[in-house]
Amino acid sequence: xxxxxxxxxxxxxxxxxxxxxxxxxxxxxxxxxxxxxxxxxxxxxxxxxxxxxxxxxxxxxxxxxxxxxxxxxxxxxxxxxxxxxxxxxxxxxxxxxxxxxxxxxxxxxxxxxxxxxx
Numbered sequence: 001x002x003x004x005x006x007x008x009x010x011x012x013x014x015x016x017x018x019x020x021x022x023x024x025x026x027x028x029x030x031x032x033x034x035x036x037x038x039x040x041x042x043x044x045x046x047x048x049x050x051x052x053x054x055x056x057x058x059x060x061x062x063x064x065x066x067x068x069x070x071x072x073x074x075x076x077x078x079x080x081x082x083x084x085x086x087x088x089x090x091x092x093x094x095x096x097x098x099x100x101x102x103x104x105x106x107x108x109x110x111x112x113x114x115x116x117x118x
C-alpha cells in the first residue's frame with residue numbers, strides 16, 4: 001500500500017481508494033477491540049496492533065502519517081508494557097499475600113497450641 005495521505009498528491013487511483021477503505025476498516029476493528037477487551041485479550045489486540053502499525057509505518061511516505069504512526073506505536077507499546085507489568089505485579093502480590101497469610105496462620109496455630117497447654 002502506498003500511503004500518501006497528507007502529501008498533497010492529487011492523482012488518486014481506485015487502488016488508493018480501496019487501500020484507504022481497507023485501512024479505515026482495520027482501524028475501526030481495532031477501535032472496537034480496544035474498547036471492549038479484557039486485560040488478557042487487550043494484550044493480544046495491542047500486540048497485533050503494534051505489528052500492524054510497524055508494518056504500515058514502513059510503507060508510508062507522508063511525514064505527517066509517519067509521525068502519527070510513530071506516536072501510535074509509542075502509546076501502544078506503553079499499554080503493552082503496563083499490561084505485562086500488571087501480570088508481574090499480580091504474581092508478586094499473590095506470593096506476598098500467600099506468604100503473609102501462611103505466616104499469620106502459623107502464628108495463630110502457635111498461640112492456640114500454647115493456650116491449650118495452659
